[in-house]
Amino acid sequence: MTDVTTEHGPRRDRVAERRAATRREIIDAAWILAQDKGLAEFTLRDLADAIGLRAPSLYTHFASKDAIYDAMFAQGWADFVEVSLAWLPELPEQPRASLKVAARVFFDFAVENPVRYQLMHQRVIPGFAPSPESYAPSLRMQEIARHIFENLGTTDPADLDIWTALVSGMAHQQIANDLGGTRWSDQLDRVMDMFADGIGLPH
Amino acid sequence: MTDVTTEHGPRRDRVAERRAATRREIIDAAWILAQDKGLAEFTLRDLADAIGLRAPSLYTHFASKDAIYDAMFAQGWADFVEVSLAWLPELPEQPRASLKVAARVFFDFAVENPVRYQLMHQRVIPGFAPSPESYAPSLRMQEIARHIFENLGTTDPADLDIWTALVSGMAHQQIANDLGGTRWSDQLDRVMDMFADGIGLPH
């Protein structure tokens, strides 16, 4: 609380590292169980079993099951920010092509892991709402998207609203009605052309 | 099971009517509680209390809580079919205008009752999946949509897929990010124009 961190240096880090490692172990196991049994279906006893702990011991690391969801939510968005930033330099100069690549990055990230998509975009967990801290990476992502659109020469914020609705709408349909297929995936570029024409982007 | 219904006529109907009335009473109360406390948050004890029954008595009318969701799901889609059929004769001759009205009908129905939208389009209830019978009105709706698109002169089934993704995507964003506002509602006609241009509909 006071000057604990400087008391005697190296010891402290080991403890913190072990704690962080256990937290990560819990979250990793939670993702696997969520994909396996469903996001809301796995129990804390399942989760504890998966990493060789007793259920109450989880409370040493997380205040509640919702706190675990919260960490997963934050991680999902952080991963998406990371993927997006990695793609940023790769975006084509040509605005229309750039739009298509950006849409594909979003779409693929969503379809690649439907459970993660559920947690990030739907309110699937009864009573769960992300904390402000966990919501932060999501806001960060909006900034990145806004940046991409500025580079496109677009100034109307409504354009970004529409783009978000279209791409997430396509991803949602793909996940809900043709998981593993390409029924909507195949149409994504067409939709992007419609959008590009609509906001007056040059060919 | 055998010839019970014909045993002595009038008596039988009264019983059936009372049963149907109670079922309706349960479902109506469930919708109110769902809007009030959340779709998954209301308990069977809440529901029973609301209509002056004990929780176990609900099992006389529904086999499980999921069976209640199932009936709500079916009713939601049946209502949407009804609303759509009522609009069908009112659709403008002009294809583009017709598209916009149809989109508005879908969008307004979704936004008007977010909880119903959740149940109909998202998998918000852990473990709940609609029964084939309850899913039927949803298929009926697809038929109606296909009929509308045929009247537009559209033959490519992918066009309807895209249209569905766009309109539901817009509705989802409106519900999730600006409930009660018009941020996406105001852009719906623009999106429909983009779509109409994209599939080559005349002005």
Next chain:
DNA sequence: GTCTATACTGTGATAGAC
């Protein structure tokens, strides 16, 4: 400071009396 044993509360669901 980490984990275990035990127990509490609220949930959907069932059994049997009336």
Next chain:
DNA sequence: GTCTATCACAGTATAGAC
């Protein structure tokens, strides 16, 4: 057909062993 009583199992709280 509705009741009372009760079940199994969920998330969660706490006391104490090491």
